[in-house]
Amino acid sequence: MDWILKGLWQAFLLLLHGDPEVLGIAWRTLKVSGAATLLSLVLGLPLGTLLALVEFPGRRIALSAFNTGMALPPVVVGLVVSLFLWRSGPLGELGWMYTPQAMVVAQFLIAFPVVVSLAVTALQQLDRRLRIQLLGLGASPGQLVWALWREARLPLLAAVIAAFGSVISEVGASLMVGGNLRGRTRVLTTAIVLENSRGEFAAAIALSAVLLLLAYLITLALTLLQQRGAAQE
Amino acid sequence: MNAEARALIEARGVVCRRRGEPVLRLPEMTIAAGERLVVIGPNGAGKSTLLLALARLLRPKEGTFLYRGVPYQDIPALEFRRKLGLVMQSPLLLRASVWQNVALGLKFRHLGEEEIRARVARWLDWLQIAPLADRPAHQLSGGEAQRVSLARAFALEPEILLLDEPFSALDAQTRWHLLADFKAALARLSPPPTLVLVTHDLDVARSLGERVAVLMDGSLRQLGAAADVFARPRDCEVARFVGMTNLWPGRVVAVNGVQRVVELDAGEGKRVAVASPGHLAAGSPVWVGIRPEHVYPASQGARSNVLAGPVQQVVAQGPLWRVHVGGPLGVVMLGADEPAFRSGEEIRVYLPPERLHLMPRA
Numbered sequence: 001m002d003w004i005l006k007g008l009w010q011a012f013l014l015l016l017h018g019d020p021e022v023l024g025i026a027w028r029t030l031k032v033s034g035a036a037t038l039l040s041l042v043l044g045l046p047l048g049t050l051l052a053l054v055e056f057p058g059r060r061i062a063l064s065a066f067n068t069g070m071a072l073p074p075v076v077v078g079l080v081v082s083l084f085l086w087r088s089g090p091l092g093e094l095g096w097m098y099t100p101q102a103m104v105v106a107q108f109l110i111a112f113p114v115v116v117s118l119a120v121t122a123l124q125q126l127d128r129r130l131r132i133q134l135l136g137l138g139a140s141p142g143q144l145v146w147a148l149w150r151e152a153r154l155p156l157l158a159a160v161i162a163a164f165g166s167v168i169s170e171v172g173a174s175l176m177v178g179g180n181l182r183g184r185t186r187v188l189t190t191a192i193v194l195e196n197s198r199g200e201f202a203a204a205i206a207l208s209a210v211l212l213l214l215a216y217l218i219t220l221a222l223t224l225l226q227q228r229g230a231a232q233e
Numbered sequence: 234m235n236a237e238a239r240a241l242i243e244a245r246g247v248v249c250r251r252r253g254e255p256v257l258r259l260p261e262m263t264i265a266a267g268e269r270l271v272v273i274g275p276n277g278a279g280k281s282t283l284l285l286a287l288a289r290l291l292r293p294k295e296g297t298f299l300y301r302g303v304p305y306q307d308i309p310a311l312e313f314r315r316k317l318g319l320v321m322q323s324p325l326l327l328r329a330s331v332w333q334n335v336a337l338g339l340k341f342r343h344l345g346e347e348e349i350r351a352r353v354a355r356w357l358d359w360l361q362i363a364p365l366a367d368r369p370a371h372q373l374s375g376g377e378a379q380r381v382s383l384a385r386a387f388a389l390e391p392e393i394l395l396l397d398e399p400f401s402a403l404d405a406q407t408r409w410h411l412l413a414d415f416k417a418a419l420a421r422l423s424p425p426p427t428l429v430l431v432t433h434d435l436d437v438a439r440s441l442g443e444r445v446a447v448l449m450d451g452s453l454r455q456l457g458a459a460a461d462v463f464a465r466p467r468d469c470e471v472a473r474f475v476g477m478t479n480l481w482p483g484r485v486v487a488v489n490g491v492q493r494v495v496e497l498d499a500g501e502g503k504r505v506a507v508a509s510p511g512h513l514a515a516g517s518p519v520w521v522g523i524r525p526e527h528v529y530p531a532s533q534g535a536r537s538n539v540l541a542g543p544v545q546q547v548v549a550q551g552p553l554w555r556v557h558v559g560g561p562l563g564v565v566m567l568g569a570d571e572p573a574f575r576s577g578e579e580i581r582v583y584l585p586p587e588r589l590h591l592m593p594r595a
Contacts, residue, residue: 129323129325132290132319132321133319134337135288135290135314136317136318136321137338137385138317138389147337
C-alpha cells in the first residue's frame with residue numbers, strides 16, 4: 001500500500017511546485033474540452049430550441065436520435081473521426097489527424113447530442129402558454145427565444161455542465177484522433193492512461209488529481225452561475 | 234362617425250378548427266374602437282380561441298379578421314402584435330423581479346430607459362403593487378401575480394387589450410378587489426383601449442362590459458348592450474346561460490298593442506301578461522322568461538301575473554337570498570332580504586309584465 005501513499009505525496013509535490021509539463025497538459029485539456037463544449041453549445045442550443053419549439057415532420061425521429069447520441073461511445077466517435085481525417089479519408093486534406101483540432105471535433109461530437117437533448121428537455125419543461133404570452137406582449141421571434149433561454153437558464157446550464165463533464169473525462173476518442181503526442185495532443189486523460197501503462201502510478205495519481213480538480217473547478221464555476229440565477233427567483 | 238368607420242376589428246367568415254372540428258365560427262362581427270366587449274360563454278364555447286385569433290396568435294382556417302379594414306395577413310405580424318396587451322388566466326410571469334416582469338413588453342419595444350422606468354413605476358403604483366417591485370415574481374400570491382400580469386399589459390398602454398379569464402383563478406374577495414382596481418386602471422388609459430375580455434363569470438361581465446357577446450358551441454349567439462343581453466336574451470339557451478333561470482314554454486293567445494297574453498303549457502291554462510315590443514303573433518309558441526331578481530312576493534290584492542306554490546328551498550347566494558318555489562310552474566326568486574318563509578309554506582309571487590321576456594320557441 002506504500003506506493004499509493006507515495007503516489008499521493010508525489011502528486012501533491014508535483015502540484016505544489018507547478019510542474020510545467022503537468023500544467024501544460026492541464027491547460028491543453030481545458031482548451032480542447034472548453035472549445036468542444038462551447039462549439040456544442042453554439043450549435044446545439046439553436047438546434048435544441050428548434051426541436052423543442054417547432055413542429056415539423058421527422059421531429060420525433062431526430063429527437064430520439066439525439067437522445068441516443070447522449071450514450072454515444074467515445075471510441076466509436078474516435079473511429080468515425082479517424083476514418084474521415086485519415087490521410088486518404090474524405091477530410092484527409094485538412095491534415096488534422098493527431099492535432100488538437102481533431103480532438104475538438106471528436107469531443108464536439110460527444111458533447112453536441114448532450115447539449116441538444118438536454119436543451120430540448122429544458123425548454124419543453126417551460127409552460128407552453130408562456131410562448132403565447134410573450135408573443136402577446138410583442139416579442140419578436142428572436143426576443144421570444146432569448147426570453148425562453150433566460151427562463152430555462154438553470155436546466156440549460158445543467159446541459160453545459162453535463163456536456164463539459166462528458167468530454168473532459170473522455171479518453172477513447174482523444175487517444176484515437178489525437179495520438180497522445182507529448183507537448184501537442186496529450187491531455188490529462190490520455191496522459192493518465194500512458195503513465196498507468198508505464199507503471200508510473202505517482203504521475204498517474206497526480207494527473208488524476210489535477211483532472212478532478214479541473215473538472216470540479218469548472219463545474220463549480222458553472223454551478224455558482226446557475227445557483228446565482230436560482231437565488232434570484 | 235358611422236359604425237363602419239369606427240370599426241377597429243372585423244371578422245369576415247372566420248372559421249377556426251381544432252383537429253378538423255370547427256371550434257369557432259364567426260360569419261361577421263365588429264369590434265368598435267375604444268369599446269369594452271366582454272365575451273361570455275360556457276367552457277369549450279370557443280372563447281379562448283376567439284381571443285387568440287384576435288391576437289393573431291392562431292390563424293383561422295377560413296376567413297380573416299380585419300384591422301381598420303386591412304386583412305390581418307396584410308399587416309406585418311410583429312407590428313400588429315405590438316398594438317396589443319395580452320393577459321391570460323395564469324399570470325405566466327418570468328423568473329425575475331416584479332419590476333423586470335412589468336418592464337418586459339416595453340423592452341421588447343426598445344423604449345428608452347427613462348420611459349421604461351417612468352411607465353413601470355406608474356403602473357406598479359396604479360395597480361397597488363409598488364412595494365413588491367423588487368420581489369421575485371415566483372414568490373407572489375395568486376392575486377399579486379395577476380396584478381403584475383395586468384401591470385405588464387397596461388404598461389404597454391396598448392391600443393387593444395385582450396384578457397382571457399384574468400380574474401377566474403382568484404378567490405372571490407381577491408377577485409372583487411382586483412376588479413375594482415382594474416376598472417380604475419382602465420380609466421387611466423388615454424385614449425381608452427379597445428378591450429376584449431373573455432370570461433365565464435357573469436358578474437365580471439356585467440361589471441365590465443359595455444357590450445356582451447355570447448358564444449356557445451363556437452357560434453356567436455348574441456351580441457348587444459350588456460343590459461340588453463342579460464334582460465332580453467335571444468333564445469332560451471342564451472337565457473339559461475345569462476342567469477334567466479325562470480323559463481316556461483307557452484303560446485301567445487292574445488295581442489293588445491305591446492302587451493301579449495301568454496298561456497303557459499304547464500299550470501292548467503295559467504295566463505300571464507307580458508309587455509313585449511316583439512313581433513310574436515297570436516298562436517306563436519314561445520318561451521316566457523324572467524330573471525330571478527325581478528320576481529317579487531305578491532301583494533295581497535294582486536290577481537294577475539301571480540304564481541303560487543310551496544317554498545322548497547331558501548339558500549344564500551353571496552349577500553342575496555334565493556327562494557325556490559315549487560308547484561307546476563316552479564319559480565326562483567332572488568332578493569336582498571332574508572325571507573321569513575318556512576320550507577313547505579304556500580306563497581304567491583308576482584311577475585311584473587314589463588320584466589317578463591318572450592323568446593320564439595321552435
